[in-house]
Amino acid sequence: MLADPLFELTRQNNAEFSRACTANRLLRLAFALGLKNKADRYVSGRLTKRMFNILQSDSVNERGERRVPAGILGILEGFNFNRDTSLQNVLWAPYSITLNQTAMLTTISIPSFIAKAMIDTASGANTFRLTAMVASVHFEKETFPVEPVQTDILDRSLQLHENLQLQMPVIDHQPDHSIIVGLGIEFFHQKRAIIEPVDKKHNALAVVKVF
Template sequence: MKKKTPLNRKRVLADPAFELTRQNNAEFSRACTANRLLRQAFKLGMRNKADRYVSGRLTKTMFKILQSDLVNGRGERRVPQGVLTTLKGFNFNRDTNLQNVLKAPYSIIFDNQLMRATISFPSIIPQAMIDTASGANAFMLTALAASVDLEKEAFPVEPVQTDILDLALQHHKDLQLQIPVIDYQPDKTVIVALGIEFFLDDRGSITPVDKKHNALAVVKVF
């Protein structure tokens, strides 16, 4: 016969012996919430650029941020109180790293009066600055900026995109992505993501390549 165990939900929630378990569960739950809210905010930009394991990887990063909270004690630590710049460089597609694919220099500024983030590329020379193994002959840049509180509700933000650009063209000059930051408030964090997506252009017929060649990453945290 199966023996009845003295361990039950009521005991886990009340017994002092399980205090560490309760603390870990509470903090892990907050990391999961932060992961869900950021993915919700970037939902429209993640299409064709995120791998199926992104949720677990992002939760791990959010938990690392939560652990860097020096304001609250164990069990009470929160993601917004941690070092949020840890998010910079997070790639939503584990198969393609934006930093390895897109090597063109760019700058990012945020104007809190205009509530707008701007990513500027002075010059892109595709053959020297874009690396793709997809066999594509065209590409498009995508940018998103979300003003979020990683403990509360988040809404999808609209991505800003360039036209589909020719990879064979020798030079693309002065490309700019101006991204509106909706519902900006000084107590919120502004997270900016940049992505690149590849296509095959066959005499005007545009076909997306396999999404494993595309990339999207957090490039700035204000």
């Protein structure tokens, strides 16, 4: 099987599937802190499939030699780590994502955040927290420096969070790295001083930008 020409296609498929699995594992490690209480049990398989789609978009290398970094990494945008709740369905606030290449700083800006009108939750939670992270990833060297940032736990009933910004430094970025930005939301029940997390199926985390 390792040398027989009849198994050449099998060897090619195995090699490419292995690269897709490695890319899946690397991104989940990079986003590990954000994935807590937000990922479903099938996320690894779903992300491997997305990585394989990216690998298949590699138009430079031949079949069997195709690689994730040579593919269209923008295919990652919109990937939700929780299949039960997508970020797009619970967070309706318009936001922008910018990269300051001089300062190597990524910013997610929500100019006028009216939480009660711009967040939907089936859990009945009255408080929430936003989490953002940016990873400078090299899929083959397997490096992914990342520093997540979070808001405080915010009251969903408040009318306005003016110019809410999440600023994240892009750590140890190199020209051959890819910059992957994630944004997530986590919900809580708060009564007086007691704060309890809701079932994680109501939380969300997604890849929102790839530079």
